[in-house]
Amino acid sequence: MNKKVLFPVLTVAIIAACFIPVTQQKSTLVKSPFLIIYSVLSNPFKWEQLAPGLKKVAVADSAKVSIENANASFRIKYPGIQINVQMKSGGFFVDEDINGQKASYSYILIPVADKFYNKTTVVSEEKTSAINYLIENIWPSASPGKHLALLKNFMENDSLHYGFKIFATGVPESNLIVMRKEVSKEKRFMEAAGMLTVLKQFVKDNNVKQMYPVIAQYLPKGKDSTQVNVGLYIDKEVSSGKEIIFTRMPKGGPLYAARFKGPFNKRNQAYLALRQYFMDHAYQTAIMPFETYFNDKLPVGDTDSVDMQVNFSTYPNDQPR
Structure with a gap:
C-alpha cells in the first residue's frame, strides 16, 4: 500500500x-x-x-x-x-x-x-x-x-445523608429542676412560658445559678392535650418545691444531637433524622428526647422561629467508634 x-x-x-x-x-x-x-x-x-x-x-x-x-x-x-x-x-x-x-x-x-x-x-x-x-x-x-x-x-457527611449534622455530645450538668404539666394543646406555649418564669424565680429565691439554656418537652397526650415539661440545669442540689421537682441526670451521659433553626412546627425534620440515625447504627434511646432552646427563648406559637437542639439520649455502649 x-x-x-x-x-x-x-x-x-x-x-x-x-x-x-x-x-x-x-x-x-x-x-x-x-x-x-x-x-x-x-x-x-x-x-x-x-x-x-x-x-x-x-x-x-x-x-x-x-x-x-x-x-x-x-x-x-x-x-x-x-x-x-x-x-x-x-x-x-x-x-x-x-x-x-x-x-x-x-x-x-x-x-x-x-x-x-x-x-x-x-x-x-x-x-x-x-x-x-x-x-x-x-x-x-x-x-x-x-x-x-x-x-x-x-x-x-451526615448533613447530606440525614439532612442535619448529627453530633455526639453529653448531658452538661447533673443537677436539674423540672416542672411538668398536662395542658390543653391550645395553651401549651402559654403554659410553658409561665413554667419557665416560675423556674427562674425559684433559681433566684434559692440562691442557685442557672448553668445552661432551658430544656423542654412537648409530648402529645391524646387528641387535645400536651404534656409540657420544662427544666433548668443548676449548679447545686436544692430541695424540691410544691410544683418544682429537683432531679439528677448523669452528667456526661451520652447524647446525639441535631441543631434546628426554623418554624417550631417543622422541627420534626430533626427528629426524623435522629431516629433514622439511631436505626442505622442500632442505637437505643435511654429516655424520651428533649429540646434545648438557646437564649432561653421558648416558642410562642406553632410557626414561631426557634433556635434549638434536639437531643436523643443513649447508653454508654452506643458511643462513637
Whole structure:
C-alpha cells in the first residue's frame, strides 16, 4: 500500500482506537456500614439527593420528578435527566443521562471485617474510553473517581445523608429542676412560658445559678392535650418545691444531637433524622428526647422561629467508634 495512503489510515485507526469503550475499575473505603450503604443505593428517593444534577431539581421542581419501580430495579426521570438502577449479582448497575452526559457504572459493596463492621469497601466499574484508561494507568490519580467520590462524601457527611449534622455530645450538668404539666394543646406555649418564669424565680429565691439554656418537652397526650415539661440545669442540689421537682441526670451521659433553626412546627425534620440515625447504627434511646432552646427563648406559637437542639439520649455502649 502506498505510504501516503497508509499513514492517514493508521492515524485514523489509532485515533478511533483511543475511543474504544473499556471498563475501568476503582475502589474506595467508605466509613459507613454495609447495610446502611445498601439501603441508600436501593432507595430511589436517596438517589434524588445523591445523583449529580438531580438534587437541585428535586428540591425546586419535585412535581416533575417521576420514579418507576420494577422487580429489582427502578428508574428516575426528570426532563433532561434519566437514571436507571438495576440490582443484580450483589451489586448496583447504573445507566444515567444527565442533560446529555451519559455514563454507565456499577457499585459492588464488600463489608470490612473489623471489630465493629462499620466500614465498607466499595468497588466501582465504569465504562470509559481507551485513551482515558491509558492516561489513568500512566498517571494514576489519588481520587476514587467521580461517582465513588460522590457516594463516599454522601455516606460520610451526615448533613447530606440525614439532612442535619448529627453530633455526639453529653448531658452538661447533673443537677436539674423540672416542672411538668398536662395542658390543653391550645395553651401549651402559654403554659410553658409561665413554667419557665416560675423556674427562674425559684433559681433566684434559692440562691442557685442557672448553668445552661432551658430544656423542654412537648409530648402529645391524646387528641387535645400536651404534656409540657420544662427544666433548668443548676449548679447545686436544692430541695424540691410544691410544683418544682429537683432531679439528677448523669452528667456526661451520652447524647446525639441535631441543631434546628426554623418554624417550631417543622422541627420534626430533626427528629426524623435522629431516629433514622439511631436505626442505622442500632442505637437505643435511654429516655424520651428533649429540646434545648438557646437564649432561653421558648416558642410562642406553632410557626414561631426557634433556635434549638434536639437531643436523643443513649447508653454508654452506643458511643462513637
